[in-house]
Amino acid sequence: MTHKAIRLSLGARPLLALFALGLLLIALSSGWQLRQTTLQRAADTGAELSAIPLMYAGPLAYSLQQLPQKPEAVHGLLHHILTRHKLRRVELRTPDGEQFRALSDDEGEPGQSAEFSLADTGELRLQASAATVGDTLRRDPLLRSTLIHLAIATALGLAAVLLLDRWVLRQLRRLSEQASRFDPTLPPPSPFWPEAAEPRPREVLQLEQAIDHVRTSLGDELHREQSRGREMREELARQHRALQQAERSLEAKRKELASMERHDALTGIANRREFDAALRREFKRAQRDQGRLALAILDVDHLKPFNERHGRGAGDEVLRRLARLLADHFQRDTDLVARLGGEEFAVLLPGFDAEAAQGPVEMLCEAWRSLAVPHGALPDGAPDGGIVTLSAGLAATQPGHPYLSPQALMQAADEALYLAKHMGRDRLCLAS
Numbered sequence: 001m002t003h004k005a006i007r008l009s010l011g012a013r014p015l016l017a018l019f020a021l022g023l024l025l026i027a028l029s030s031g032w033q034l035r036q037t038t039l040q041r042a043a044d045t046g047a048e049l050s051a052i053p054l055m056y057a058g059p060l061a062y063s064l065q066q067l068p069q070k071p072e073a074v075h076g077l078l079h080h081i082l083t084r085h086k087l088r089r090v091e092l093r094t095p096d097g098e099q100f101r102a103l104s105d106d107e108g109e110p111g112q113s114a115e116f117s118l119a120d121t122g123e124l125r126l127q128a129s130a131a132t133v134g135d136t137l138r139r140d141p142l143l144r145s146t147l148i149h150l151a152i153a154t155a156l157g158l159a160a161v162l163l164l165d166r167w168v169l170r171q172l173r174r175l176s177e178q179a180s181r182f183d184p185t186l187p188p189p190s191p192f193w194p195e196a197a198e199p200r201p202r203e204v205l206q207l208e209q210a211i212d213h214v215r216t217s218l219g220d221e222l223h224r225e226q227s228r229g230r231e232m233r234e235e236l237a238r239q240h241r242a243l244q245q246a247e248r249s250l251e252a253k254r255k256e257l258a259s260m261e262r263h264d265a266l267t268g269i270a271n272r273r274e275f276d277a278a279l280r281r282e283f284k285r286a287q288r289d290q291g292r293l294a295l296a297i298l299d300v301d302h303l304k305p306f307n308e309r310h311g312r313g314a315g316d317e318v319l320r321r322l323a324r325l326l327a328d329h330f331q332r333d334t335d336l337v338a339r340l341g342g343e344e345f346a347v348l349l350p351g352f353d354a355e356a357a358q359g360p361v362e363m364l365c366e367a368w369r370s371l372a373v374p375h376g377a378l379p380d381g382a383p384d385g386g387i388v389t390l391s392a393g394l395a396a397t398q399p400g401h402p403y404l405s406p407q408a409l410m411q412a413a414d415e416a417l418y419l420a421k422h423m424g425r426d427r428l429c430l431a432s
């Protein structure tokens with residue numbers, strides 16, 4: 001309803017302007033008409049002046065004859081002519097040179113004048129008043145009354161337009177502007193409606209108060225919703241952070257698990273599963289490329305009595321040291337060192353045949369020996385020296401001596417290791 005009224009107000013303004021323009025046009029047209037009438041009257045004056053001698057030649061001659069008895073008759077007649085024809089001045093000069101004149105009280109501009117010679121009477125001089133707008137209005141009561149009424153109607157109409165615009169439409173426009181600037185996301189100013197300098201109609205005040213009320217209640221509700229939304233956002237952000245944290249630790253666990261799947265927990269090098277996969281992969285490659293692949297299996301000698309003597313922790317440390325040494329010795333990208341389980345380790349050397357691999361493996365065993373880890377519990381009959389030693393078996397698949405499968409290569413290396421053990425340990429044996 002309010003919105004409709006405001007739209008009506010905005011649409012009414014041009015109508016009011018049109019109405020005011022119409023009134024002004026009527027006033028202009030009336031003024032034009034008045035001017036035309038005045039000009040017409042000025043044009044008629046000449047003809048009217050010419051008619052006067054014709055009309056009054058007789059009465060003037062008669063009044064002059066009566067002059068001795070009735071000297072006032074000439075003055076009276078001249079006065080009559082003056083007032084009857086609304087002249088400014090009437091003068092009569094007799095053939096004897098006597099002069100009579102009648103003057104009007106009109107102090108306006110002098111208008112057209114004319115002079116006539118009358119037989120037996122003398123000269124008659126007439127002067128009309130200037131044809132002015134005021135004079136025209138004075139002379140024409142109907143026109144005067146019409147124009148006065150028109151002027152009053154125009155003035156009242158314009159006043160009504162101004163008042164309507166100022167008192168009602170302007171207020172409604174102000175309301176419309178306020179409504180268009182209305183933004184419920186902003187906190188409500190207090191008071192919402194600034195005190196207008198001019199007084200406002202009661203209806204506008206009521207409307208303002210109603211909108212103010214709606215604004216305030218909307219604002220309160222909005223504030224409640226905003227703070228609820230803020231709390232929810234904070235809670236969401238907290239949950240999000242917790243989720244991210246959980247995801248991070250899950251990812252770390254996943255990596256740890258993945259690493260555990262491929263690495264030996266005690267030594268950190270590749271485990272049996274990783275080794276098996278690498279062996280299958282490299283064996284296939286060597287088969288395909290007619291290449292070489294060497295495999296060495298190493299086993300710590302007499303770890304059981306070592307454990308029994310020094311404890312399992314010390315045995316673990318021996319295994320860790322051996323793993324570090326293996327990793328240090330075989331560092332090519334394609335090399336792989338792995339713990340197969342227990343005290344058994346493996347070295348996979350792609351591209352190496354048995355002869356080429358023998359040197360590095362023996363160097364490894366030598367390096368181990370030079371670490372000189374004291375055993376302290378070697379069984380009777382074991383080689384003297386008293387240190388922890390390694391036994392190793394080496395096999396390689398190579399052109400001229402291929403194996404049929406990874407398992408066959410593995411078994412050959414195992415048998416070579418068995419041989420090394422059997423031959424008294426602390427040595428490297430090659431598969432036949």
Ligand SMILES: Nc1nc2c(ncn2[C@@H]2O[C@H](COP(=O)(O)OP(=O)(O)OP(=O)(O)O)[C@@H](O)[C@H]2O)c(=O)[nH]1
Nearest residue numbers: 299300301302303304305307312313315316342343
């Ligand atoms: N400390 C430790 N000992 C292990 C681990 N895994 C296996 N062992 C021990 O290694 C020993 C292997 O014993 P055996 O198979 O009899 O071999 P050995 O005593 O080393 O003798 P040979 O291999 O014949 O020279 C066992 O006592 C196992 O308990 C391990 O992870 N840590």
